[in-house]
Amino acid sequence: MAKIIFVAPDGSRRTIDAAVGDSVMATAVKNGVPGVVGECGGNLSCATCHVYVDEDFLTRVGPPGDLEDDMLDLGVADRRATSRLSCQIKVAEALDGLIVECPEEQP
Amino acid sequence: MTGGALIVGASHAGVQLAVSLRDYGYDEAITLVGAEPRPPYQRPPLSKAFLAGTADVASLELRTPAFYAERRIDVLSAERVTRLHLSPAEARGSGTALTDRGRTLAFDRLALTVGARPRRLDLPGADLDGVCYLRVVDDAARIRAHLAPARDVVVIGGGFIGLETAAVVRSEGKNVTVVEAAERLIARSVAPMISRFYQLAHTRRGTDVRHSAEVAEIHGAHGRVTGVRLTDGTLLPADLVVVGVGVVPRTELAEQLGLLCDGGVVVDEFARTSEPSVVAAGDCTVMPNPLTGEGRVRLESTPNAAGQARVAAATLAGKPQPYTDVPWFWSDQYDLKLQIAGVTNGYDQLVVRGDPDRERFSVLYYRRGDLLAINAVNSAPDYLAVRKALASGTPLPVDQAATSDVPLKELLMRASAPH
Numbered sequence: 001m002a003k004i005i006f007v008a009p010d011g012s013r014r015t016i017d018a019a020v021g022d023s024v025m026a027t028a029v030k031n032g033v034p035g036v037v038g039e040c041g042g043n044l045s046c047a048t049c050h051v052y053v054d055e056d057f058l059t060r061v062g063p064p065g066d067l068e069d070d071m072l073d074l075g076v077a078d079r080r081a082t083s084r085l086s087c088q089i090k091v092a093e094a095l096d097g098l099i100v101e102c103p104e105e106q107p
Numbered sequence: 108m109t110g111g112a113l114i115v116g117a118s119h120a121g122v123q124l125a126v127s128l129r130d131y132g133y134d135e136a137i138t139l140v141g142a143e144p145r146p147p148y149q150r151p152p153l154s155k156a157f158l159a160g161t162a163d164v165a166s167l168e169l170r171t172p173a174f175y176a177e178r179r180i181d182v183l184s185a186e187r188v189t190r191l192h193l194s195p196a197e198a199r200g201s202g203t204a205l206t207d208r209g210r211t212l213a214f215d216r217l218a219l220t221v222g223a224r225p226r227r228l229d230l231p232g233a234d235l236d237g238v239c240y241l242r243v244v245d246d247a248a249r250i251r252a253h254l255a256p257a258r259d260v261v262v263i264g265g266g267f268i269g270l271e272t273a274a275v276v277r278s279e280g281k282n283v284t285v286v287e288a289a290e291r292l293i294a295r296s297v298a299p300m301i302s303r304f305y306q307l308a309h310t311r312r313g314t315d316v317r318h319s320a321e322v323a324e325i326h327g328a329h330g331r332v333t334g335v336r337l338t339d340g341t342l343l344p345a346d347l348v349v350v351g352v353g354v355v356p357r358t359e360l361a362e363q364l365g366l367l368c369d370g371g372v373v374v375d376e377f378a379r380t381s382e383p384s385v386v387a388a389g390d391c392t393v394m395p396n397p398l399t400g401e402g403r404v405r406l407e408s409t410p411n412a413a414g415q416a417r418v419a420a421a422t423l424a425g426k427p428q429p430y431t432d433v434p435w436f437w438s439d440q441y442d443l444k445l446q447i448a449g450v451t452n453g454y455d456q457l458v459v460r461g462d463p464d465r466e467r468f469s470v471l472y473y474r475r476g477d478l479l480a481i482n483a484v485n486s487a488p489d490y491l492a493v494r495k496a497l498a499s500g501t502p503l504p505v506d507q508a509a510t511s512d513v514p515l516k517e518l519l520m521r522a523s524a525p526h
């Protein structure tokens with residue numbers, strides 16, 4: 001288990017005990033975190049799982065892969081340096097306490 | 108007596124409908140009843156990660172039990188609705204449902220999200236042990252169990268599910284033959300050049316792909332499958348046969364209610380059936396093309412199931428909004444990621460970008476110069492650009508799109524920039 005903290009656009013927070021090995025997207029969707037849709041179930045086809053990773057965790061989470069980078073480029077409304085597709089972030093003990101912020105809108 | 112909303116069929120469409128009903132402020136009871144023995148789960152991985160053994164059942168779960176409880180969604184599993192009864196006109200939309208457990212469920216809103224069942228083979232030997240279909244998680248588990256000791260696998264049907272299955276099975280080192288009755292693979296969904304591309308791609312990876320090939324019968328010994336005989340006399344050895352020859356929408360309950368059905372439950376752009384108080388969504392429906400409002404299309408995809416379910420929920424909650432989502436779909440075979448957006452019906456021109464030989468290209472479909480759809484293989488940027496163009500109604504002229512070295516994204520930005 002690792003704690004993942006989802007921050008809604010209005011600043012409200014929700015902490016979830018995530019199963020190691022699940023993606024951050026799946027964690028959000030299964031638990032009904034508003035703001036993460038995950039329409040393609042983690043297949044890098046929808047970009048509806050866009051999140052902003054908290055600066056402090058950025059190096060631990062790592063950069064997006066090539067395909068993800070393409071998806072972020074065109075698929076999301078407001079890409080920032082901290083943008084990731086949360087279906088590509090696997091929950092791990094090392095990410096315990098991870099804070100991600102959900103964008104205003106998903107495509 | 109008030110019974111809240113009853114949603115029959117607990118899968119992609121049913122779950123989204125329940126969740127969206129709450130999102131739209133519906134405050135009465137919501138009952139989601141499903142015939143399958145386990146809580147709702149994702150289907151797409153059944154022919155991908157789950158079949159390959161890299162995802163387990165738990166990871167397929169669509170929502171947690173705590174989530175359903177919190178949103179007051181009552182999920183009944185392993186219970187099938189066998190009869191529906193609608194009250195007379197003065198109590199519009201309300202009625203009762205009878206289940207195979209002998210229960211009567213009262214409702215004052217009804218949604219049908221009963222999906223589709225795999226089309227069965229009607230051939231000698233079709234019921235031999237080792238002949239498998241693929242729709243539910245137990246099907247996938249059964250295929251996996253047969254797969255481990257198998258040497259020769261025949262996949263009947265060269266559609267998406269058949270080809271995804273073939274890719275997984277071939278990756279485990281088995282001898283695989285794909286038998287397709289039509290002249291080409293995935294014929295219903297893509298242009299001939301995409302069919303040819305997939306035929307070559309599977310052949311290159313060691314699968315024997317036979318189109319225009321018809322199965323005459325399935326051979327067995329001691330109740331177990333041993334081979335597949337084609338009508339031209341060829342006998343293909345097989346210890347496992349996977350059948351993926353399409354699905355049949357479940358229309359029985361709708362027909363019982365006298366709702367209009369035509370290769371699916373007919374719904375309008377608000378997901379209303381011919382009895383407007385009853386909605387339907389997902390694989391069980393046929394609907395007007397969401398991009399043009401014309402004709403009737405049936406879309407078998409999770410994005411459609413979810414999108415249409417949202418529309419159905421809005422209708423039930425008294426906040427109707429038409430369904431205009433750009434249809435999209437994906438298929439993973441080996442390292443080939445196919446992404447599809449739009450509806451290809453009636454295309455008269457194709458534009459090819461990139462290089463099929465390098466397994467990275469896209470095909471744009473046009474009708475009278477208007478962009479209709481895209482099939483992109485390992486070309487996510489093209490796919491996304493077209494999806495955006497279709498959603499915003501931005502034209503991507505044929506002659507410009509045909510210049511492969513200009514990213515579609517740039518065309519899109521040029522077209523939408525103020526003049």
Ligand SMILES: Cc1cc2nc3c(=O)[nH]c(=O)nc-3n(C[C@H](O)[C@H](O)[C@H](O)COP(=O)(O)OP(=O)(O)OC[C@H]3O[C@@H](n4cnc5c(N)ncnc54)[C@H](O)[C@@H]3O)c2cc1C
Nearest residue numbers: 116118119120142150151188221222223389390407408409
């Ligand atoms: C192997 C496989 C791979 C796929 N891959 C993809 C993919 O990559 N991308 C994609 O977009 N789509 C894919 N699909 C298609 C996608 O899964 C379907 O479009 C989607 O599941 C449709 O959802 P639905 O809720 O409309 O219907 P279904 O998923 O068919 O669910 C209907 C449910 O209703 C239940 N039910 C039926 N009748 C009753 C009754 N009388 N009482 C109670 N319950 C009832 C059924 O048991 C079933 O659980 C795939 C499908 C399969 C089988």
Ligand code: FES
Nearest residue numbers: 042044046047087
């Ligand atoms: S869930 Fe679709 S891209 Fe992440």
